[in-house]
Amino acid sequence: MAVPKRKTSVSKRKMRRSHHAIVPAGMSECPECGEMMRPHHACPHCGTYKGRAVKSSAED
Secondary structure, X not given: XXXXXXXXXXHHHHHHHHHOOOOOXXXXXXXXXXXXXXXXXXXXXXXXXXXXXXXXXXXX
């Protein structure tokens, strides 16, 4: 069975995990209402996607 010869230092461990940070979700501006929304999703505020209404305003 493979066993490490030396203890992994704190510096090496943290450098390995440097890419594990959580990044915020990308946001874009809705062309209809100007609110922030996730790209390639229907706008949660006005309910449009690519200029078409996909969600009625009564679904709130």
